[in-house]
Every structure is written in structure tokens, then in C-alpha cells.
Amino acid sequence: xxxxxxxxxxxxxxxxxxxxxxxxxxxxxxxxxxxxxxxxxxxxxxxxxxxxxxxxxxxxxxxxxxxxxxxxxxxxxxxxxxxxxxxxxxxxxxxxxxxxxxxxxxxxxxxxxxxxxxxxxxxxxxxxxxxxxxxxxxxxxxxxxxxxxxxxxxxxxxxxxxxxxxxxxxxxxxxxxxxxxxxxxxxxxxxxxxxxxxxxxxxxxxxxxxxxxxxxxxxxxxxxxxxxxxxxxxxxxxxxxxxxxxxx
Amino acid sequence: xxxxxxxxxxxxxxxxxxxxxxxxxxxxxxxxxxxxxxxxxxxxxxxxxxxxxxxxxxxxxxxxxxxxxxxxxxxxxxxxxxxxxxxxxxxxxxxxxxxxxxxxxxxxxxxxxxxxxxxxxxxxxxxxxxxxxxxxxxxxxxxxxxxxxxxxxxxxxxxxxxxxxxxxxxxxxxxxxxxxxxxxxxxxxxxxxxxxxxxxxxxxxxxxxxxxxxxxxxxxxxxxxxxxxxxxxxxxxxxxxxxxxxxx
Numbered sequence: 001x002x003x004x005x006x007x008x009x010x011x012x013x014x015x016x017x018x019x020x021x022x023x024x025x026x027x028x029x030x031x032x033x034x035x036x037x038x039x040x041x042x043x044x045x046x047x048x049x050x051x052x053x054x055x056x057x058x059x060x061x062x063x064x065x066x067x068x069x070x071x072x073x074x075x076x077x078x079x080x081x082x083x084x085x086x087x088x089x090x091x092x093x094x095x096x097x098x099x100x101x102x103x104x105x106x107x108x109x110x111x112x113x114x115x116x117x118x119x120x121x122x123x124x125x126x127x128x129x130x131x132x133x134x135x136x137x138x139x140x141x142x143x144x145x146x147x148x149x150x151x152x153x154x155x156x157x158x159x160x161x162x163x164x165x166x167x168x169x170x171x172x173x174x175x176x177x178x179x180x181x182x183x184x185x186x187x188x189x190x191x192x193x194x195x196x197x198x199x200x201x202x203x204x205x206x207x208x209x210x211x212x213x214x215x216x217x218x219x220x221x222x223x224x225x226x227x228x229x230x231x232x233x234x235x236x237x238x239x240x241x242x243x244x245x246x247x248x
Numbered sequence: 249x250x251x252x253x254x255x256x257x258x259x260x261x262x263x264x265x266x267x268x269x270x271x272x273x274x275x276x277x278x279x280x281x282x283x284x285x286x287x288x289x290x291x292x293x294x295x296x297x298x299x300x301x302x303x304x305x306x307x308x309x310x311x312x313x314x315x316x317x318x319x320x321x322x323x324x325x326x327x328x329x330x331x332x333x334x335x336x337x338x339x340x341x342x343x344x345x346x347x348x349x350x351x352x353x354x355x356x357x358x359x360x361x362x363x364x365x366x367x368x369x370x371x372x373x374x375x376x377x378x379x380x381x382x383x384x385x386x387x388x389x390x391x392x393x394x395x396x397x398x399x400x401x402x403x404x405x406x407x408x409x410x411x412x413x414x415x416x417x418x419x420x421x422x423x424x425x426x427x428x429x430x431x432x433x434x435x436x437x438x439x440x441x442x443x444x445x446x447x448x449x450x451x452x453x454x455x456x457x458x459x460x461x462x463x464x465x466x467x468x469x470x471x472x473x474x475x476x477x478x479x480x481x482x483x484x485x486x487x488x489x490x491x492x493x494x495x496x
Contacts, residue, residue, distance in 0.1 A: 108356075112474065119473055121465025180488040216487050217369025225367055225480075226360065232477045233484045239464050240428040240485075 002047075002067045010071040010083065016133045023086045025135035029078035035145025042085040047071065051079050073137050086135060092153050092160075094167055096187055097238060098124040102157055102203045103194035104131045104227060111142020112228035113192070118146035120235040125150050126189075128157040128203075161206040164189070169208050171199050172230055176210035184211075184238045192231050250295075250315045258319040258331065264381045271334045273383035277326035283393025290333040295319065299327050321385050334383060340401050340408075342415055344435055345486060346372040350405055350451045351442035352379045352475060359390020360476035361440070366394035368483040373398050374437075376405040376451075409454040412437070417456050419447050420478055424458035432459075432486045440475050440482075 012018035013026045024044060027033050030051055037043060037055060046053060046060050049068055053060070068077045092098065099122050104110050110132050117125050132139065134152045161169060168188030172179075191207070193199030199207070213225060213233050225233070260266035261274050272292060275281050278299055285291060285303060294301060294308045297316055301308070316325045340346065347370050352358050358380050365373050380387065382400045409417060416436030420427075439455070441447030447455070461473060461481050473481070 112477065115474070116477065118465070119463055121463075123465070178491060180491040213484070214491075215367055215369075216490070217366070217371070226363070229360065229364065229476070229480045232473075232480045236461070236481045236484065237488075242464070243426060243428040243462075 002061070002063055002070065007070055010081070011073075013083070014073050014137055016136070019086065019133070019135050024083050025086055025140070026073075026081060026083055026137060027140055028072060028074055028081050028137070029141075030080055032140065032145050033080055033082045035148045036082070036084055039148035041087055041148060044083040044085055046080065046082045048080040053080075074141075089153055090151050092124050092126055092151070092155075094124075094164060094187075094189075096124070097122050098126060098167075098189045099231070099235075100126045100128075100157060100160075100189050100191045101131045102128050102191055102199050103197070104192070106195055107132050107136050107138035108142050109195065109226070109228045110134060110136075111139045111144075113231050114139070114143045114150050114152065115146040116228070116232050116235055117150045118143075120239050122235065123149075123151055125152045126157065126160065127152060127154050129154055158202050158206075161189070161203065165206065169206050170211060171204070171207045171209075172212055172234065173199060173204065173207070173210040174212060176212035178214050179211045179234060179237050180214070182209070182211050184241070185209075186238065186241070190234060190238070192227050192234075195227055250309070250311055250318065255318055258329070259321075261331070262321050262385055264384070267334065267381070267383050272331050273334055273388070274321070274329060274331055274385060275388055276320060276322055276329045276385070277389075278328055280388065280393050281328055281330045283396045284330070284332055287396035289335055289396060292331040292333055294328065294330045296328040301328075322389075337401055338399055340372050340374055340399070340403075342372075342412060342435075342437075344372070345370050346374060346415075346437045347479070347483075348374045348376075348405060348408075348437050348439045349379045350376050350439055350447050351445070352440070354443055355380050355384050355386035356390050357443065357474070357476045358382060358384075359387045361479050362387070362391045362398050362400065363394040364476070364480050364483055365398045366391075368487050370483065371397075371399055373400045374405065374408065375400060375402050377402055406450050406454075409437070409451065413454065417454050418459060419452070419455045419457075420460055420482065421447060421452065421455070421458040422460060424460035426462050427459045427482060427485050428462070430457070430459050432489070433457075434486065434489070438482060438486070440479050443475055 013024055019025050027036050043055055043059055046055055047063050049063060049065055071081055099117055168185040171191035191199055261272055267273050275284050291303055291307055294303055295311050297311060297313055319329055347365055416433040419439035439447055461478060
């Protein structure tokens with residue numbers, strides 16, 4: 001049975017300010033919840049319509065479909081909904097590749113990028129303060145659980161880059177060198193910019209290496225690649241060398 | 249001034265069966281409309297709230313914001329809406345790279361893949377009959393005009409592959425060879441499969457080359473890459489050799 005105050009709390013978590021106040025976020029669906037249960041992130045309460053999970057029974061609340069509908073933000077609720085604690089900020093480890101985002105606004109893009117980081121073994125994702133919140137329900141849905149394995153840190157990107165200026169810092173810019181002909185470092189920071197404006201001038205000045213993905217075909221009219229698509233191509237280009245260098 | 253029958257016709261075009269009956273589709277927004285006006289696709293009527301376009305004035309209908317709202321399928325209508333003729337099927341040219349889709353269901357994925365074809369100079373996209381319709385308004389929005397430059401043909405994919413079995417046919421499969429270590433042909437057909445099930449067994453039997461994108465990182469748990477992401481990586485891998493082979 002769900003109390004009115006529980007419903008109110010859960011529904012409030014669709015908004016960033018309440019997620020930050022309560023330090024809580026919502027995951028929906030059996031698969032997504034399972035991925036977070038397998039991570040270090042702490043479960044607070046699990047609401048389920050019958051699906052069983054291997055968790056502390058004191059944290060489980062059995063509800064019916066009608067109640068789930070009241071707290072779900074999905075058109076078709078997915079049998080279970082869980083509340084987890086937003087983890088405390090961890091130190092950003094700079095000993096491997098780090099992806100940095102400068103003002104990404106679209107939740108779907110951020111979700112796809114988190115999934116790509118997970119696929120390409122990037123454990124650290126740093127986001128400028130104006131990047132969309134990774135605990136936004138739409139981001140959570142788009143990550144398919146990858147958020148449980150990628151450490152996402154929000155910070156003042158300009159300040160961070162000033163302090164870590166000795167790392168290799170690269171980013172995609174229209175006037176950059178052809179990525180297919182570039183030597184790409186396996187460590188360091190790779191920056192992707194806002195959907196409409198790309199990397200901002202304040203951040204662009206930190207770049208040691210500017211790369212771009214060339215366009216093919218006779219008619220060159222496609223305005224730009226979507227940022228998540230560009231991320232997939234650049235991460236693939238960086239990681240492929242771990243195979244191809246062994247070959248040469 | 250908009251007549252009731254015009255409103256009814258335009259609104260009916262959100263549905264595939266009416267698009268097919270009338271052989272018409274809708275494009276919204278100045279930029280998207282501009283891209284189609286620059287293509288071979290025939291304009292039928294342009295509804296505008298004041299924005300001027302270089303088209304036959306007889307095809308232009310001035311309307312107000314309120315009327316645009318009535319015919320738009322966007323939350324925030326974009327100043328203009330145009331109706332174009334669905335072009336007649338053109339012959340599929342097999343002298344370059346052709347992308348084939350086997351049962352893609354998500355309009356956003358199809359839109360992104362059309363945009364990728366445009367970026368990577370792929371002029372021919374063939375879709376199995378059960379792939380989402382490329383004139384679906386959500387696909388049109390996601391393509392950002394690329395649809396005006398990519399020839400999309402719906403056909404019986406099994407039949408098509410039977411007839412063109414002498415072409416190089418490749419596709420992504422979980423048990424495929426590492427794409428980074430594969431020799432990828434610059435011509436031929438590359439197939440991408442359904443979001444949930446991948447390439448179907450009926451289509452899989454035609455593959456001469458099975459490739460896969462390896463996963464990186466210590467923990468390998470990401471279930472799969474989104475099909476549009478996989479398309480971007482594979483097309484990038486195919487096209488990159490036009491630069492790198494010249495280098496070696």
C-alpha cells in the first residue's frame with residue numbers, strides 16, 4: 001500500500017531540484033533495476049507488482065498495477081520502480097581515457113553517451129554544470145543500466161581543465177584535423193560540445209588537439225553529425241588501435 | 249485560409265496508409281523544407297506563416313499561427329509546413345556501398361541511419377518491408393533533410409538478396425569477426441538488423457562476411473550497442489580506408 005506522501009516524494013523526483021534535495025533518483029523496469037542492484041549504488045526502496053528481487057525484504061513494498069501507474073513516469077509502467085541514493089562524488093581518475101561533455105542538453109544524447117562510455121571501457125565521464133542531469137528519468141531509461149558502471153561527475157569544466165592542463169586534451173572542432181589520419185592518445189581527456197554550438201570558446205582554448213570527422217560523398221550537405229554519433233566514431237577510433245597496433 | 253478538407257488531408261498524412269493512398273508526405277520547419285526544395289522531390293503545397301520561399305507562388309498558402317497549429321504534428325510548430333510527393337521507386341544502384349535494414353522499428357533510429365548514410369556518402373538505403381516508413385513524420389524530423397539526398401527503397405529483402413547474391417554481403421552478428429581486424433569491402437551491401445533481435449535468420453543466411461564491434465573495458469556488461477550507433481561505427485570503419493590506404 002502506498003501512502004500519499006510516498007507518491008508525492010516519488011513523483012517529485014522527476015525534478016532535478018527535488019532529486020538534489022533528497023539525494024535520491026528513480027529507476028524503472030526490472031532490467032534497469034537489476035543493473036543498479038549489481039552496482040555500488042544504494043537501494044532505498046523497491047516497489048514491485050510481484051516480480052521478486054534478491055534484496056533486503058525490508059526495502060521491498062508490494063504494490064498493484066494501479067499504484068505503479070500512479071508513481072511511474074512511463075506510458076507503460078514496467079512492473080517495478082526503485083528509489084536509489086545518488087552516490088557521493090568520487091574523485092575523477094585521470095589514469096585512463098576520460099570523456100568530458102560541454103553543455104549537452106538532450107537527455108537521449110547523454111544516455112547514449114553514457115552507454116558508449118560503458119561499451120568502450122571509459123569509466124570516467126565529466127560533465128559541465130550546464131549539462132543535463134544524468135539522474136533525469138529520460139537519461140536513466142536511455143542508459144540501459146550503463147550509468148551503474150560509469151562514474152559521472154558534474155563540475156566546473158573550465159576550472160577542472162585549468163587544473164589538469166598537463167593531461168592530453170582533445171576535442172572535435174569543424175576546423176580540426178582528419179580523425180582518420182590523427183595519432184589519438186589512449187589516455188587523457190576527450191571533449192564533446194553542445195548539440196547546437198559545439199565546444200564553447202572558453203573550453204576550446206584548452207584543446208591540445210582538434211579533430212574532426214570528415215564527410216564523404218559527392219554532395220556535402222549534411223550539416224553535422226549528432227553529438228552521440230560523433231562520440232561513437234571518436235571512441236571507436238581511439239580504442240581500435242589496441243587491436244590494430246598489435247597487428248602492425 | 250485553410251479549408252476543413254485541407255486540414256483533414258494534412259492530418260491524415262501522419263498515417264502510413266493515407267500517405268500511401270495520396271502518395272504525399274509532410275515536412276515541417278524552414279530548414280527541412282528548404283532541403284527538400286533543393287532536391288528532386290516535387291512540392292505540392294507550402295503553408296507558411298510569413299516566411300518566404302523561392303517557389304511557384306501558386307503552391308504557397310499563407311496561414312496564421314493558429315491555423316499552423318491545427319495542421320502541425322509538432323508541440324511547437326515551426327513557421328511552415330509543406331506537402332511533397334512521395335517519389336516513385338528508383339532502381340537501386342549497386343555500384344557503390346548500399347546499406348540494408350532488416351526490420352528497424354524505431355523512427356529515431358531510421359532517421360539517424362538516413363543521416364549517417366548521407367554523411368558517409370551512401371546514396372542507396374534499402375529497407376525490408378517491415379522497417380518503419382521513412383515518410384513517418386518522426387523520421388522526417390530526425391533526418392534533418394538528409395532524406396532528400398538518400399534514395400530509400402522498400403522491398404522484399406530476402407528476394408532482393410537472392411537476386412543480388414553475387415554482391416559482397418556483410419552484416420553485424422554477435423559471433424562475427426572483429427571489425428577492426430577485418431578487410432571491409434568498399435562496395436556491396438551492409439545489413440543492420442532489428443533493435444531487439446538483430447538480423448533475422450532468413451536474412452542472415454545471405455551474409456558472406458559477419459562482423460562485430462568488440463566491447464572494451466574490464467567489466468563487459470553493456471548488452472548491445474544501439475543499431476544507429478553500430479551503423480555509425482561500421483560506416484566509419486568502411487570509409488576510413490579511403491584515407492588510410494593512401495597513407496600506407
